[in-house]
Amino acid sequence: MDFEVSEELKMIVDTVAEFRRREMQPLEANFLKAGELPIPEREALEAKARDKGLWALEVPEEDGGAGLGLLPCALINAELAKCAIPFAFGGTPEPLLNFATPEQREKYYFPVIRGERRSCYAFTEPDAGSDVQGIKTRAVRDGDDWVLNGTKIYITDAHRADHAFVFAVTEPGKGAKGGISCFIVDYDAPGFKLGKRIRTMGDDRDPYELILDDCRVPAENLLGPLGYAFTLGDDQLTHGRVVLASVCLGLAARSIEIATDWARQRKTFGRLIGEYGAIQNFLADSSVELQAAEGLVLKAAWMHDNGKKIRTEAHAAKLYATEMAQRVTDRCIQVLGGIGYTLDSPVQSMWRHARVKRIGHGTTEINRWMIARAMLREQN
Numbered sequence: 001m002d003f004e005v006s007e008e009l010k011m012i013v014d015t016v017a018e019f020r021r022r023e024m025q026p027l028e029a030n031f032l033k034a035g036e037l038p039i040p041e042r043e044a045l046e047a048k049a050r051d052k053g054l055w056a057l058e059v060p061e062e063d064g065g066a067g068l069g070l071l072p073c074a075l076i077n078a079e080l081a082k083c084a085i086p087f088a089f090g091g092t093p094e095p096l097l098n099f100a101t102p103e104q105r106e107k108y109y110f111p112v113i114r115g116e117r118r119s120c121y122a123f124t125e126p127d128a129g130s131d132v133q134g135i136k137t138r139a140v141r142d143g144d145d146w147v148l149n150g151t152k153i154y155i156t157d158a159h160r161a162d163h164a165f166v167f168a169v170t171e172p173g174k175g176a177k178g179g180i181s182c183f184i185v186d187y188d189a190p191g192f193k194l195g196k197r198i199r200t201m202g203d204d205r206d207p208y209e210l211i212l213d214d215c216r217v218p219a220e221n222l223l224g225p226l227g228y229a230f231t232l233g234d235d236q237l238t239h240g241r242v243v244l245a246s247v248c249l250g251l252a253a254r255s256i257e258i259a260t261d262w263a264r265q266r267k268t269f270g271r272l273i274g275e276y277g278a279i280q281n282f283l284a285d286s287s288v289e290l291q292a293a294e295g296l297v298l299k300a301a302w303m304h305d306n307g308k309k310i311r312t313e314a315h316a317a318k319l320y321a322t323e324m325a326q327r328v329t330d331r332c333i334q335v336l337g338g339i340g341y342t343l344d345s346p347v348q349s350m351w352r353h354a355r356v357k358r359i360g361h362g363t364t365e366i367n368r369w370m371i372a373r374a375m376l377r378e379q380n
Contacts, residue, residue, distance in 0.1 A: 056091030081250025
């Protein structure tokens with residue numbers, strides 16, 4: 001494995017770092033107090049990113065994107081996450097659209113790249129998160145349409161989307177392999193409704209509920225093979241686990257930086273707190289754990305870019321990086337003391353960002369289970 005960063009990639013990451021410092025950091029203080037970034041300000045950030053060429057980064061060059069792999073994007077995500085404002089460069093369609101028909105690509109894929117449309121990923125239900133077998137949303141064929149009934153919850157960015165990728169049971173009894181299909185559901189489809197905003201302990205980007213009540217979807221909006229959406233979704237989740245893990249690198253890195261700076265200047269009982277062994281242990285342990293997480297994340301991303309299967313590696317990266325970010329941000333709040341608990345501190349916000357990442361894209365427990373299953377299947 002070669003993690004050496006090319007000069008070209010260094011320039012891209014430097015550009016991202018400059019974007020974060022100039023465009024995002026000035027908004028952070030107000031964001032921390034308000035708990036969210038107004039949509040007009042978010043759209044302005046996205047417009048500036050587009051102007052700087054920081055758009056459609058993972059899209060192949062022949063389709064109008066930058067053609068970057070997962071490793072470069074992991075480094076970019078980590079850099080952006082050093083600001084408490086959750087933000088990602090747009091223009092990259094959901095990986096699910098790799099399975100789209102030519103007609104679907106024209107209607108959904110390319111408009112996302114151009115910034116004309118947005119999507120959301122609607123998998124989770126009240127009784128189905130990590131357990132795909134629990135999906136109850138039902139899709140029944142009716143002439144040239146499919147009719148969908150069900151409710152999806154915890155759907156990120158649903159309030160800004162134009163269409164949703166909805167997973168539904170099409171063959172009851174067949175389970176994950178053969179019984180679940182994916183449909184592209186336009187927001188103006190009959191019977192589709194954006195439900196309530198679900199308030200959370202995290203800053204910004206609260207998820208939403210989606211309601212499908214006899215929602216009619218054209219047959220041509222079936223994405224991929226009938227009954228095999230679990231395979232499509234699993235590929236998406238594998239990719240997403242590495243993306244999510246890379247964000248945790250940035251959360252931890254910024255928190256360590258803030259705590260270290262504080263330890264250099266804060267005095268108690270006539271001494272800098274950085275001189276106390278307990279504080280030094282907090283900082284040293286955090287630094288080492290961050291480096292270990294970087295190794296797992298970059299390994300998984302490098303393997304992906306070199307055409308290797310990364311199912312287990314993605315589980316490992318997601319498991320360790322999310323748990324690491326939770327421990328590190330918590331330690332850093334402890335180093336900061338009372339000031340770390342105030343809304344003025346980016347670290348308290350990052351602690352809450354890290355907390356949800358131990359749940360999404362497979363909980364910590366599910367990741368451990370999947371890693372162990374892979375180990376037990378191995379033959380000598």
